[in-house]
Amino acid sequence: MMFVGRVLRNCYKIVRLLGSGGFGDTYLAENLDLPGHPLCVVKHLKPRDPNPDVLQIARRLFASEAQVLYRLGHENNQIPRLFAHFEENGEFYLVQEYVEGNDLSSEVIAGKRWSEQEVTQLLREILEILTLVHKQDIIHRDIKPQNLMRRRQDGKIILIDFGAVKEISTLVNIQGQTSASVAIGTPGYAPNEQAAGYPKLSSDVHALGMLAIFALTGVKPYDLPRDPTNGEVVWRNWANVSERFADILTKMVRYRFSERYQSAAEALSALPAPPKPKPQRTPQSKSQPASQSTLQSTPIPRRQVIQWLGLIGSGVGLAIVGEQLLQGVFGRKDDVVETATPSPSIRSDISSTSSPTPKQLATPPSISLQTAKFETVTVDAQGKINKRSNRQAKYFVEDLGNGVTLEMVQIPGGTFIMGSPPGEKQRDLDEGPQHPVTVPGFFMGKYEVTQAQYQAIMGNNPSKSKGEKRPVEKVTWDDAVEFCKRLKQKTGRTYRLPSEAEWEYAARAGTTTPFYFGETITTDLANYNGTDSYASEPKGQYRQHTTDVGIFRPNAFGLYDMHGLVWEWCQDDWHDTYQDAPTDGSAWLTNDSTKVPKMLRGGSWNTAPRACRSADRLCRSPDDRYYDEFGFRVVCVVA
Structure with missing residues (x-):
């Protein structure tokens, strides 16, 4: 049991518990080595099987996934960085970047319909991030609103929760037999091949396509019907979009992975080119009252902890393992979220089911919300x-x-x-x-x-x-x-x-x-x-x-x-x-x-x-x- 106030490696001072799961605990911490002691997130992973052979394999896989997270975060500023990973007394720790922002679950909601232009822009930004991920032969495997944040600093989309990533390779278990990966994903977003334990790059394309359809229709992915004759998603009746854009989305979510775009780059190339930016106007004089300016429409933040989904046998880590060998190394991964937003000192990518979730303000019919822009x-x-x-x-x-x-x-x-x-x-x-x-x-x-x-x-x-x-x-x-x-x-x-x-x-x-x-x-x-x-x-x-x-x-x-x-x-x-x-x-x-x-x-x-x-x-x-x-x-x- 770790207590608030404990300092790890003479550097990371635990501020408070964010959440717990079968895999271990997640904490908010201060980095004492840096000026101002900036906040970070520490994930404590506790193996359940003390068998030395199992621990040795767990240690190797832990280091392997950490290297993947290092590489991704340090090569793309729209992917949170991993600062450190270490082992103490047979237990594993990850120290991750603390980012302020709001996850898209408060923007993409049931009953709310986005315009085609808005969804196109969202797809373009996410696909640009995924393209860099896919170029390194890594599958995210859990694309959904909760794992996409809008960073408060600049409004950019941040892709989080790389605990489910898998470097494309074929691993062999101890008996020399090829093993399928552990099935990780979210029902409604994850396609059939991923549910069976064989994810592809196109699996991420499918999940993102379902997210886009959710935004367009306001209907949650698992509530959309499927054609019983071919397994295809039936969604066109809930959205009014151009034929070209409908064809793109339909191809992204094809039942057969061979009929989809095979990578994020391929899907990105299919989108229409972004509009040319308009010439910027001269900024308003500081002495002129900004009567037209108003607050940014920021959805209610659920501050999402950047999750690292444990190690394999628990269904929470790199899905690159012999499933039977490491069964029970770590406990089953549960989503670790904690309310935030915001926020705003506490970073917005932290949210937890162990804390109350902030609610979007109810807006009765007597109140008419307006939107305006400001700098x-x-x-x-x-x-x-x-x-x-x-x-x-x-x-x-x-x-x-x-x-x-x-x-x-x-x-x-x-x-x-x-x-x-x-x-x-x-x-x-x-x-x-x-x-x-x-x-x-x-x-x-x-x-x-x-x-x-x-x-x-x-x-x-x-x-x-x-x-x-x-x-x-x-x-x-x-x-x-x-x-x-x-x-x-x-x-x-x-x-x-x-x-x-x-x-x-x-x-x-x-x-x-x-x-x-x-x-x-x-x-x-x-x-x-x-x-x-x-x-x-x-x-x-x-x-x-x-x-x-x-x-x-x-x-x-x-x-x-x-x-x-x-x-x-x-x-x-x-x-x-x-x-x-x-x-x-x-x-x-x-x-x-x-x-x-x-x-x-x-x-x-x-x-x-x-x-x-x-x-x-x-x-x-x-x-x-x-x-x-x-x-x-x-x-x-x-x-």
């Missing part, structure tokens, strides 16, 4: 932009009357590491200990509540620095709670202040750096006191008052002004550390919550950059207005 930027320690990303997201608009509206963006549920790491510059002790928190999905105000919105609901405007599009300030915690109460009465929907965990999760939007912009911040990106600097960036402006909301760049969730402008009230009572803090995203309240200081987050126009960090915390009495620095934004939970 995010990342800066280096000198404050220079070194990356730009185009994103899109969903939101709904609440009509407050008299032309005043409130935009609420959809925040996906997920798991992240709350607080700042010990090495973060200018951190405070109240920002620790770091701890994982799983946050259910919710909607959050794209902007801090403006003076026009506050006036529409409360009938007054206490702000010192006037402006309809500026955030309301000089509001107490009690004022903010009353605003939410009246907003609920007006709309019929539940509005409230965010919990402190929800606020930090939303502010980070998948980042682990001090700011969602990266290692530092500049006054071109936020409104704060620029007479001080945080890292190596030059000093900037000190505007000495608030500005309109939304004139600076948003984060990856499509939220604006999470750094600076005004401090934002949260639900929580003040606690001087996170010891024993909730891990479910809920507010941390005391027995007599009305008499204790309340939390504020995000910094303001008057604070130094250190106070604008995602992890920085401030507490004040619930009746404290503190000049013109205190405001808020609202959360809506739609049942």
